[in-house]
Amino acid sequence: MKTTLPLSLCAAALALAGCGQGDSNNAATAQPDAAQEAAGDKTIAASLDQNGRFVQAAKAVGLDATLAGPGPYTVLVPTDEAFGKVQGALADPANPENRAEITRVLTYHILPGVVLAEDISKAIDNGDGKAILATMGGETLTATKEGDAIVLTDSAGGKAKVAQADVKATNGVVHHVDAVLAPPTGSGDKPAG
């Protein structure tokens, strides 16, 4: 009896822990206190404007769950005005036929890990004025500086300036940019992997 009780308690605790894990499948991973303080208490998905064009587009292709997951990711979020200037698939995210293109565009705006503005800045300095950043879509972006501002350039030469940097979340960081970057359509940059 003495042995079975602690064993059964362990089993119960394990089961509860398992359940907890199941529930938090799409939640950010637990972090130490200091990190938690630095990161805030919201996930990237929760910290973004839910009515904004970026979140609407992410929901249309199932990437909202990704941004609520453990990550971590660095997300470049174009402003709604920037979305307004883009034609094509992004103008009609509700159309299922546009999902593929929207996914490509959005994954071009998501980078692996937590890349703060300071980190990009250092990388630019180390890279003689430019830094190549890998995206989750398998492509790359080029980061440069214009004065103090960080400018990101896509494969077609389109530029986006970081307007609001380092909006921290539990599962990454968000940089708001003033333009939508376009992923390469043909044989562009080689993927990071």
Place this chain on the structure above:
Amino acid sequence: MTRFILAAGVAALAITAPAASAPGDDRGKTRAETSKVERAGKARAQRSETRAVRSDTRARRVEARSDRVETRRAGAERRFASVQERRADRADRPRELRAERVREQRADRIRDRVDARERVVEQRLETRGRIAEQRLDVRDRRADRIELRDGRRFKGAAARNEGQLRALAQRDVIPLREWDDLVRGGIWLNGCPPGLAKKPVACMPPGQVKNLIGQPVSVLSSQVALQPLPVRLSALYPDTDDYYYRYGNGYMYQVNRSNDLVSSLLPLFGLGLLTGQPFPTAYSNYYLPTGLQPFYANSPYDCPRYVNGYVYEIDCVTGVIEDVDPLLGYGYGYGQMMPLTYSAYNVPYQYRPLYFDTADSYYRYAPGAIYQVDPTTSLITAVAALLTGGLNVGQPLPMGYSAYNVPYQYRATYYDTPDAWYRYSNGYVYQVDPATMLVTAIVASALT
């Protein structure tokens, strides 16, 4: 009882007989009569003697009889006593005996019943076995018929296909569009039926591949063209003490190290090939679907090919893969059906504590992403996580990782110094040598 009465009667007779046979009385008589009497007396004395002798003899006989009677009575008493004793014994033990007898009878009945039941079960099993055998025979005969029919059809289709290919070979130029139409129309490529030609498994249908589970690795190598595990995959599935992996025909095979048996299949999107590797010639006819053609220019130098969710940009001359585009945004994604070949749970180890199958949703990995799948409809309900190509210890740091990107909780511990850089990828924090730009170690697992 009767013997007892007889014995008592005999005893009474023995007691009274001697009294009855006592000597005669002394009665008064005359002299004349005396001689007569004397003669008579002599005669009487003789008679009396004779009588006495007789009487003695009789008395002896009576005594002997009495002795016999006594003996008999003693024997009868002994027998009576023993009978009484037995009766007394029997009177003492009747319940026990009866209960024992009842128990024995019951046990006998139960034994009989069990025997009977066993016989019935045996008979039933025999009957079932016979029925099953008959069914198997029927199934075998049916399978034979189907095989024969399929064989005929296959031969017919192969002949038609050969004719078509011969006709095509006589033409100098075949417009791409026409070729695509032919492919769509059912022309066979590389000896594979059209339904399988578009898949990386080519002539290895999923059902057939599944048969390899549980087979020894020697059988696997004889049936599948095994290739070295691509770096991209070996980073995600490193060999462990329990398992090692083999790769070929669009599947990765998990092999149990203890018995060298294939324990599971990991179906892959695309071919799991990397840039710099030769593109397998078997897939050289896998042209881009119409929907993808506008995105990839078909030039004399670039030969894009599409295999199950991946576009491979290949140098037309050397056949080497120049670029691999994960097609989360092209072929597969939210709202689409996960291919049936993804029936096995295949999420990389570091993500398994976070994404495990539940009754509500399954999780499947395909290069570039972990998908959340509805178990009932097989539809992709969300992109649970995005994955990069991954890093591997010993490889050069890929382009695009020049910026520090370590998660918050590891920044205090792993920060860039002149001697070591730290970079995050797919759940791990890697150490990089800034001088050589080689990945030197995995220093932390960020997901556990």
